[in-house]
């Protein structure tokens with residue numbers, strides 16, 4: 001059974017589909033987290049089962065692990081894999097230099113460890129995520145639960161010295177309780193509005209005791225595949241021009257979506 005995807009969903013699907021062309025037989029893959037990454041996992045599973053593609057993946061969250069187990073994507077741990085060929089993951093925002101904000105789904109810590117342990121990181125996103133200046137999306141910062149109120153206050157205080165528009169932060173909640181990450185930490189979301197200097201911000205934050213990691217990915221991603229609702233997919237590589245790739249033919253697209261839903 002095939003169906004029409006909503007424009008944002010179709011953009012994510014197209015980006016994930018194009019990302020699959022970067023995957024080669026025998027690769028060890030970092031498997032990202034989120035709705036765009038989930039499209040990639042479903043497409044990857046389809047190629048594994050249909051074409052016998054031989055890959056192994058390291059999931060970046062318990063959610064991704066559960067989904068990939070259900071889809072039959074072979075998994076391993078980062079310790080067993082040692083090093084990865086390629087990580088494919090979504091983003092909440094990306095700028096033209098491929099600095100990212102990640103962590104909207106709370107998986108930033110494992111995502112950053114996995115992406116850093118990879119030869120290449122490829123970002124997949126819908127066009128709405130692409131921005132000139134980062135910061136409209138609240139920056140997730142993972143902190144230890146012990147003394148979290150104090151850590152949050154110190155973070156807000158430290159932001160006074162930086163080129164940002166806002167300094168408020170909120171503790172992320174889930175069912176009215178603090179959201180707890182896979183590694184047992186909390187997340188505070190920083191409402192910065194605009195990030196003038198991402199590197200200075202990242203250093204400042206990670207120097208604060210109690211801060212585990214930030215959702216700023218700087219110099220980690222090498223390429224991005226951006227799905228546009230109009231149907232084109234743009235591949236953007238650092239220091240290169242955008243490349244526009246034609247979408248699949250409508251029948252081919254419907255056929256593939258249908259197979260994923262079977």
Ligand SMILES: O=C[C@H](O)[C@H](O)[C@H](O)COP(=O)(O)O
Pocket residue numbers: 032033034035036037089090091092101102103104105106107108111
């Ligand atoms: O923690 C979650 C991840 O960083 C996601 O990659 C990010 O939030 C983007 O998710 P989505 O593809 O659902 O927009």
